[in-house]
Amino acid sequence: MKKKVQHLAKPFFIIVAVMVLLFQSGCGFKDIDKRIFVLSIGIDHTKSEEKPFRVVLKLAVPSGSIKQSGTEYTYLTEESESISTAIRILKSQTDKELDFGHAKVIVFGEEVLHHELEEIIDFFLRRRDIQMISWVGVGQPSAESVLKAEPESEMAGSHALFNFFDQNGVESSLIVTSYLFDFRRRVMETGIDPILPVLNTSEDKKRIEVSRAIVVNSDKKPVELNEKQATIYNLMGNNADRYDVRVKNDDLNFTVAIDTSKVTFDINTDSKQKPIIKMDIEMVGIIQEADVDTDSSKLHTYSEVTSKTVKKDVTEVLTMFQEEGLDPLGFGLRYKATRLNNNKRYEEWKELYPKVTFEVNAKASLKSTGVIE
Numbered sequence: 001m002k003k004k005v006q007h008l009a010k011p012f013f014i015i016v017a018v019m020v021l022l023f024q025s026g027c028g029f030k031d032i033d034k035r036i037f038v039l040s041i042g043i044d045h046t047k048s049e050e051k052p053f054r055v056v057l058k059l060a061v062p063s064g065s066i067k068q069s070g071t072e073y074t075y076l077t078e079e080s081e082s083i084s085t086a087i088r089i090l091k092s093q094t095d096k097e098l099d100f101g102h103a104k105v106i107v108f109g110e111e112v113l114h115h116e117l118e119e120i121i122d123f124f125l126r127r128r129d130i131q132m133i134s135w136v137g138v139g140q141p142s143a144e145s146v147l148k149a150e151p152e153s154e155m156a157g158s159h160a161l162f163n164f165f166d167q168n169g170v171e172s173s174l175i176v177t178s179y180l181f182d183f184r185r186r187v188m189e190t191g192i193d194p195i196l197p198v199l200n201t202s203e204d205k206k207r208i209e210v211s212r213a214i215v216v217n218s219d220k221k222p223v224e225l226n227e228k229q230a231t232i233y234n235l236m237g238n239n240a241d242r243y244d245v246r247v248k249n250d251d252l253n254f255t256v257a258i259d260t261s262k263v264t265f266d267i268n269t270d271s272k273q274k275p276i277i278k279m280d281i282e283m284v285g286i287i288q289e290a291d292v293d294t295d296s297s298k299l300h301t302y303s304e305v306t307s308k309t310v311k312k313d314v315t316e317v318l319t320m321f322q323e324e325g326l327d328p329l330g331f332g333l334r335y336k337a338t339r340l341n342n343n344k345r346y347e348e349w350k351e352l353y354p355k356v357t358f359e360v361n362a363k364a365s366l367k368s369t370g371v372i373e
Helices: 002-023 083-091 110-114 117-126 143-147 160-165 180-188 227-238 296-324 331-337 345-355
Strands: 035-045 053-060 073-080 097-099 105-109 135-140 195-201 208-217 220-225 243-248 253-268 276-290 357-368
Touching (some): 053 143, 083 097, 083 117, 105 110, 105 160, 110 117, 110 208, 117 180, 135 160, 160 208, 208 227, 220 227, 227 253, 253 296
Parallel strands (some): 035 105, 135 195
Antiparallel strands (some): 253 276
């Protein structure tokens, strides 16, 4: 009897399995010819209260031959009450599924920075198909103008903005890199302010320049850093290599190429004196250009002059941050992290920061005057 039941059970389970497979819905996978890849996303703020967001998508058009020259892109643009609604509408404007897996650049228009950033970045944080390591920047005059710029050096299926930020293309101390995960942390956390690279396009949209940065503070108007200030920030905040120091005084006029650098700082809030931020900077480099004859026996003198120049430049930028009430280096975050929590540390820091005195100790070691003797 037992064997008979087992004999009947086997066909029964087979029939059930077949029925289950027949009634299952199709999986979410789509062939590559049914998808179109989004390379970058632009968000501009309009003057309309009903549709405040203008969303621009830059799409890569697949080519039948990898040898095909020139760039092939298309763009989708939509204005809506929210970013997610705009994306849903844009999906109805193309015959392929929008794939955000390759969208590694998010560009905000400058006007967006004057609104609630937490609400704007919420969309990007919730979508599982947008990478948290995407680069974030500010487009001038708008995010749309940056996305629609197509430099002649841009290859088909690629994106010039990728080369600016991934360190595999251009390497420049002028370029400030900001990732989506870090931007979100700076927006949500107290004691450190978001800083974003500024992307500017030429009138003919054949060139993109990334040489400045902008610091965002929820309580203040965003402050733009010029090229020199952006470079100094990269030195202090990112230990930037390939940093050029221009030394000018009555007797010497030369440029130093810094190959390696190391920056550390400490916050001293002894009650007996004013709060002090001590910053130590160590650099190694060579002289790469000079308007006067250089002597390798005077490298020690050149190093001392370079150290004084760096100290002066860094102190000026730190003082500017303090006067503007900005903290992109995270001094307030360090203060909170190194003191026992009493739920009032950030308020304490806001009172201390305007009183801080900066003590910068820069030490440059020049190894050579270059190949010219």
